[in-house]
Amino acid sequence: MPHQPSRRQVLAAGAAFALGSAIARPAAAQSGSPAPLRILVGFPPGGGTDAIARTLADKLKDLLGQPVLVDNRAGAGGQIAAQALKAASADGHTVFLSHDHTISILPLVTRNPGFDPAHDFVPVAGIATFVNALALSGGTPARSLPEYVQWVRERQGGKGNVGVPAPASVPEFLVKLIGQKYSLDLQAAPYRGSAPMIADMLGNQIGAGIGSIPDFIENHKAGKIRVVAVMGNARQAAVPEAPTFAELGLKGFEDVPYYGLFAPAGTPQAAIDRLGDALAKVVAQPDVKDKLTAMGLAVGYMSQQQLASRERAYTQAWAKIIKASGFQPQ
Template identity: 65%
Template structure:
């Protein structure tokens, strides 16, 4: 006959908790010793900015973790396809998602049925950089400042213009509306399938302006092929010290910087997440990696899981207010 006293129950509870902790630890050890590659999902095409960042980090992470890193491009719909793939992946630490803010914070607010819910389906692993979206003008306009661009549109285009954006329902699209409203211009966003074709049209003078990230424009800006005239964020960018922020120009609620980070399927063992985060922190501290990312226009700063989760939450809420105020209807 079996008896269950409070003492026996307490011992059983302690043993169960201990076994669960051991299991999680073994899962992390198994990943450390496994030759199974870690799949790093990227929601954009090979050769694009996010892809280049993922491959740069993946090469160093491979050495730190002692595990092969395979960058897998699941391009399309602003990262939506890659996010859906992450949701469907086993929560064993062998599938992660390297992305920026659009896929996590914006897509679920502008698409009716994105096929994933970041709060329920994903867990932040770590953040590694922030960046700024910028307004740039092409050689089709003589403007060197946003005021000169506004004057050019009013005098040469009858107050109307089209501004390219990398994706529909993206932050750049909302910025187009905000710029039009502030300066009383009839501005229309022209969504592209990524920043690369948009930039190509700017270089070919097919469109007179575009909004994308600093990494998307910085090389052509340095070469004088496009001219960045305004940047998002509370402070001016180190690579663009003479370019004013939208906040300086009188635009409200544009102080939060977009982010880059890594996400895992919900349920991924904590030791696995911690191990990857530690490796990422070491890679970001490497002078050559930090210099390369900075040159691309990123503000490099490692953020551990808890801190990064807070950034994602605050940023998402900030843009939720802006999107709702714009009257945008999810499609």
């Protein structure tokens, strides 16, 4: 019969194992791989922002010499991800890839968003600008904005629903202005991100949607939806056939939104500079630039100071538009 150790022997062996583990852990931490960089994304996988984040992550991991993870915190137009950034440690291991809606627009349309970009965040760097666009589903017979207006007026009794990726967003205000311009009763139908909105467009559950070109471009090229008008002061290389809203007589949407990375306030400047330098190298790589351009972005690196200036100017411009619309923060 095998010898059975005594209770005292078992406890002694357990204590020795625990002590050995405690000694080994710091050594493993010192010799192991570095802590990962986490990129928060405020929208679900499959959308434009998620695709951009994964493109950046794939390149940053080699330049930074550390794992880079995309952390989707979808919901409330990026508000959940922004709150997660505010709660994160300011140690240089967490950043937030965001466009204009969460950083510039949400604080203007929400009474208590749970974060204040001016105090809770610090810009890291910008990577691109982009434009929002009006797209029509495959089941909508119109092939242009004027044809869509005529179709709504004649076939829909002057009423129509237009999908938007988030409530109280730039696309929602654009829906209102299009309705006012053409004397139509257009209602914005808010979704939790662009992916479910586009899914409904592909299924002909909704006839039109307004979102970013990066969200629409793949299905537009496949002929499943049609981009018929874009924001900005010039036509976009990704969809050169689509006129600007200004060309169609709808002015006031020439200022274009941005994509940038933000870190928690208090993040060491050295960490911000390190990541900013890496981003500059990433967006300068021809394959990355080509990929992001194909998504509908106007790729252009913005330093920390340039992104901060861009964000302030954009926020001020939209504060005037939102106030003039009579919208009351919810």
